[in-house]
Amino acid sequence: xxxxxxxxxxxxxxxxxxxxxxxxxxxxxxxxxxxxxxxxxxxxxxxxxxxxxxxxxxxxxxxxxxxxxxxxxxxxxxxxxxxxxxxxxxxxxxxxxxxxxxxxxxxxxxxxxxxx
Amino acid sequence: xxxxxxxxxxxxxxxxxxxxxxxxxxxxxxxxxxxxxxxxxxxxxxxxxxxxxxxxxxxxxxxxxxxxxxxxxxxxxxxxxxxxxxxxxxxxxxxxxxxxxxxxxxxxxxxx
Numbered sequence: 269x270x271x272x273x274x275x276x277x278x279x280x281x282x283x284x285x286x287x288x289x290x291x292x293x294x295x296x297x298x299x300x301x302x303x304x305x306x307x308x309x310x311x312x313x314x315x316x317x318x319x320x321x322x323x324x325x326x327x328x329x330x331x332x333x334x335x336x337x338x339x340x341x342x343x344x345x346x347x348x349x350x351x352x353x354x355x356x357x358x359x360x361x362x363x364x365x366x367x368x369x370x371x372x373x374x375x376x377x378x379x380x381x382x383x384x
Numbered sequence: 385x386x387x388x389x390x391x392x393x394x395x396x397x398x399x400x401x402x403x404x405x406x407x408x409x410x411x412x413x414x415x416x417x418x419x420x421x422x423x424x425x426x427x428x429x430x431x432x433x434x435x436x437x438x439x440x441x442x443x444x445x446x447x448x449x450x451x452x453x454x455x456x457x458x459x460x461x462x463x464x465x466x467x468x469x470x471x472x473x474x475x476x477x478x479x480x481x482x483x484x485x486x487x488x489x490x491x492x493x494x495x496x
Contacts, residue, residue: 301483308392310488311428311472326483358427372418373474373484375427 271295272376274359280382287346289379291359299362300342301373302326302334304355311358317342318364349383356380386411386477390487393470399496403460407473407487410454417449417456418484420472428472432458463494 275290293300302314303326313326315334323334331353335343342361346353357380360373387410397403405419416435420428434440434447434456446459456475460467470491474484 308488311486313483316483372430372433373420373428375429378427 272359272361272374274357274376274379276379277377278380278382280384281346281349282384283350285346285349285383287349287381287383289344289346289357289359289381291342291344291361291376292340293342293361293374294340295361295363295374296339297361297374298339298364300336301360301362302332302342302344303358303360304328305358305378306355314344349381351383354381354383386485388473388475388485388487390471390473390490392488393491394493395490396493396495397463399463399465399494401463403463403467403492403494405458405460405471405473405490405492407456407458407475408454409456409473409475409477409485411475411477412451412454414451414454414475414477416476417447418474418476419445419447419458420474420486422470422472422489424469460492463492465494465496468492468494 272293301316303311317323317336320339333345358378359376362373389408419432421431422428432447434449440447444461448457470489472489473487
């Protein structure tokens with residue numbers, strides 16, 4: 269089974285702190301994604317990466333950055349945490365399917381981040 | 385703006401009934417369509433995908449796609465209380481390698 273592991277299930281941080289959310293997948297997937305999920309707003313894409321060292325902005329990248337130094341690891345960084353970044357953060361990975369754009373996402377269990 | 389629309393619900397159905405979940409999408413060139421199930425407090429998991437017009441069946445689940453109407457649906461036959469969850473529709477809207485666009489989800493409640 270594909271396993272996508274997020275380092276923390278719950279995290280509490282203070283406003284202004286630099287926050288690192290780690291995600292590791294064990295299936296050699298090319299594609300990795302960071303979403304946040306808020307009630308009434310659904311899943312919103314923050315950043316994604318289709319290869320090592322590559323990153324692309326999603327729909328809501330402001331206030332976030334990412335790092336992908338190794339294929340299996342995709343880190344989300346909150347440079348200076350703010351209260352409006354309190355949310356559930358979900359990491360996902362997917363294999364590439366040559367010649368198609370189909371993406372079957374496998375999600376981690378999520379990190380509930382509270383910024384006080 | 386590329387959009388995927390779903391009724392937020394809740395959709396309530398009695399146990400044993402057919403639950404019908406609907407999704408419309410804005411991009412006529414969309415290629416592939418996915419249904420994810422998310423239990424409360426858990427992360428989404430893929431339950432169905434469909435690429436071609438028509439029906440695709442997998443156990444109690446049937447995905448239906450009508451590209452002309454830009455409409456995809458998920459039918460759950462013999463609904464069980466364990467099917468109570470939020471169902472997310474996701475669409476790949478480009479021919480290039482781009483991320484899925486998700487709807488906000490429909491909450492389904494199956495009443496015993």
